[in-house]
Amino acid sequence: MTTADALAEILLTAFRLVPFPTRTRVLTIGNPDRLSPVFVTGNYDLTVRRVRRALEGIDGYLVVANSNGVNVWCASSGGHLTTHQVVTALKLAGLEERVTHREIILPQLAATGVEGKEVRRRTGWIVRFGPADANDIRAYLAAGKDKSPTLRRVRWGARQRLEMAAAWATPMSLVAGLFAFGHRIPAVALVWALALAVFFVFDRIPLGERARQALFAIVGSAGCIAALALAGALTAGTALGWSVASIVVVAMLTFDYAGSSPTAAAGIFEEKDFTVELDPGRCRGAWSCVAVCPEAVFDKREEIRKVQITHGERCIRCGACLVQCPQDALSFATPDGRRVGPETIRKFKLNMFGKRATQATSGRSPV
Numbered sequence: 001m002t003t004a005d006a007l008a009e010i011l012l013t014a015f016r017l018v019p020f021p022t023r024t025r026v027l028t029i030g031n032p033d034r035l036s037p038v039f040v041t042g043n044y045d046l047t048v049r050r051v052r053r054a055l056e057g058i059d060g061y062l063v064v065a066n067s068n069g070v071n072v073w074c075a076s077s078g079g080h081l082t083t084h085q086v087v088t089a090l091k092l093a094g095l096e097e098r099v100t101h102r103e104i105i106l107p108q109l110a111a112t113g114v115e116g117k118e119v120r121r122r123t124g125w126i127v128r129f130g131p132a133d134a135n136d137i138r139a140y141l142a143a144g145k146d147k148s149p150t151l152r153r154v155r156w157g158a159r160q161r162l163e164m165a166a167a168w169a170t171p172m173s174l175v176a177g178l179f180a181f182g183h184r185i186p187a188v189a190l191v192w193a194l195a196l197a198v199f200f201v202f203d204r205i206p207l208g209e210r211a212r213q214a215l216f217a218i219v220g221s222a223g224c225i226a227a228l229a230l231a232g233a234l235t236a237g238t239a240l241g242w243s244v245a246s247i248v249v250v251a252m253l254t255f256d257y258a259g260s261s262p263t264a265a266a267g268i269f270e271e272k273d274f275t276v277e278l279d280p281g282r283c284r285g286a287w288s289c290v291a292v293c294p295e296a297v298f299d300k301r302e303e304i305r306k307v308q309i310t311h312g313e314r315c316i317r318c319g320a321c322l323v324q325c326p327q328d329a330l331s332f333a334t335p336d337g338r339r340v341g342p343e344t345i346r347k348f349k350l351n352m353f354g355k356r357a358t359q360a361t362s363g364r365s366p367v
Contacts, residue, residue, distance in 0.1 A: 005049070012046040013163055014170040020045045021069025026093045027052065030059035034100045037141065039130070040089065041107055042067025042081045054134040058141070061098065065089035073262070076113030077318065079349030083115045087122050105130045105137075105145075108152065111292035111320035115346060129292050129324075147291060154262040154294040161199045164260050168253055169195035186227070190242070191249055194220055198253040203264055213254045220246035262294065264316065274332040274340065276315050276322075282329035283307055289321035289330060297321070319345040 001009075012020060022045040029052070037060040041051050048064055055062065065085045067075035075081035090104070106114060108129045116127035131140045131151040140151055172195070173188045180187035198216065205212050221243035228234040228242060258264040258272075276297065285305035290298045295314040298307045298321070322330045322342040332340040 001053070009046065009049055012049070014166055016046060016071070016163070016167040017171065019069035021067075022048050022064065024064050024066050024089065024092075026095070027062040027064065029055045029062055030057070032059040032061055032098070034098065036060045036099060038063065038095055038099060038104045039106075039137075040065055040086060040104050040110075042070065042072045042075050042110075044069055044071045044075070047071055051134045054137050058138065061093075061095065063089050063093050063095070063104070072107045073109040073112070076110045077349060079113065081110055082113045082349075083118045083122075086110075086114050086119055090119075090123050090125055102126055103128060107134070108132045108147075108292055109154070109294065109320075111324055112318050113323070113349065116288070116324055117326055132294055149296045152291070152293065153296050156261060156263045158200075160262075162196075165192075165195040165199040168199075168260070172249065172252065187245070190220075190224065190246060193223075194246065194249050195253060198250070198257070199260075202254060202257055203261060209254075209257070213250065216250045216254060217247045220250050258316070262316075272317070273335045274317050276309065276312060276317075277331055277333045277339075278307065278309055279329045279331070280306060282327045284327050284329075286326050288324040288326065292320040292324050294318065294320070322346075 021043050024043050027048075037058070039051070039055065039060060040063045041047055043064050043066055048062075051062060065081065066089065067081035067085065070078065070080045072081060086104075086106070102124055103126045104119075105128050106116075108131060111129050114127070116129070119125060119127050128145060130137060130145075131147060132154045133151075136151050140147060143151075169192045172191045176187035176191050177184045194216070197219075202212055202216065205215065207215065224242035224246050225234065225239050228238050283306045285300070285302075285307065287300060287307065289307055290300055295311070295316055297309060297311045297315050299310045301308050317332070319332075322332070322345045325342060328342050331342065332345070334340065
């Protein structure tokens with residue numbers, strides 16, 4: 001990686017909450033031949049950079065489809081990277097002249113928005129969903145495109161938490177620096193301290209979401225008051241002002257923590273109370289739900305050729321399993337007894353407020 005690439009990646013990571021598109025195109029990786037694999041991703045600049053780096057040493061093609069400059073998971077969940085975008089990208093790529101096979105490898109996290117069987121019906125290309133992390137592509141290929149639970153589950157480790165803390169803290173620091181006249185350094189320090197605390201600790205506290213938000217607000221306010229006291233600047237006015245500021249920062253960071261964390265289930269929106277259900281009579285053991293679930297909720301029952309929901313508590317309601325199941329054997333159940341079927345999840349996508357709207361951002365959802 002060159003110095004310019006490193007600086008660009010740092011900048012893109014710091015502002016990753018902002019869409020940043022790159023050109024849609026076909027990239028040649030290494031020295032591919034007519035049997036080389038074909039990968040597909042969205043046109044979020046940071047994603048393309050990281051996927052290209054993960055593919056170093058592999059000969060193949062990378063199709064960059066239009067996702068409106070949004071990362072793969074958010075674009076797929078929000079209707080920006082859908083079956084239509086992938087079909088369009090394939091038709092424009094002209095890959096039939098470069099490879100003899102008809103198989104593409106999509107990011108696993110695209111499964112919430114891209115219907116594999118529909119892509120095949122419309123283009124003839126068979127869709128495989130690769131590993132959850134692009135860095136595991138080499139291991140995925142070495143295993144014969146078979147994914148162990150490790151390759152299927154999303155990661156939420158120290159690096160991922162630090163990146164999300166930075167993505168939130170950077171723009172909030174800019175705002176703090178503009179308005180905290182005479183107190184810019186402590187204001188920026190407050191933002192970063194709270195962002196790091198939230199993304200490294202918030203989901204590890206064994207309390208309900210509202211209780212955790214209240215706890216962080218109290219701790220943040222207490223920390224500000226203690227810091228003011230140590231600096232000899234504690235007055236009623238400073239205590240009130242900095243306490244309010246810390247509460248505002250905590251509220252912004254935790255309002256939709258689930259939306260920033262790949263392992264937290266929907267916390268504030270209607271779907272937080274949905275449960276995934278299986279109709280055993282429909283299940284034929286296609287294993288598509290096993291292949292795309294980012295939390296390994298399902299296990300195979302080879303002896304009866306069916307799946308089993310063995311870790312329902314892990315479900316984050318992404319809907320990928322419903323979208324991909326060819327037998328429509330999965331659905332969401334609501335607390336009041338309603339059923340939200342795959343037809344709804346395929347047609348309606350989540351907007352930034354957690355409401356389901358059509359892929360064309362028009363119409364109303366029955367959810």
